[in-house]
Amino acid sequence: MTVTGVQMSPDLRHAKIFVSLMGSEEEKKESLTALNHATGWIRHELGHRIRTKFLPDLVFLTDTSQDYGEHIDKLIDEIHEHHED
Secondary structure, rough: EEEEEEEEEEOEEEEEEEEEEOOOOOHHHHHHHHHHEEEEEHHHHHHHHHOOOOOOOOEEEOOOHHHHHHHHHHHHHHHHHHHHH
16 A cells, blocks of 8 residues: 555545555455544544644545546557557
């Protein structure tokens, strides 16, 4: 798993954390569920490490940009193959 990005709300009370997950679709789903289940513990750990007035509510989401990029690459390859014929 890799954290690929974080979107904070303007008031810094909410954070969307995008993660890239490896494995089968079932393993990815389990990993995302585990992350969201551990949100309270992660917020607690953040509270010990950063100094802010508020700790943000955390939501973990799957980053699908790599899958999308691979799909675009495949489409471009298909266009090139078709063009060569």
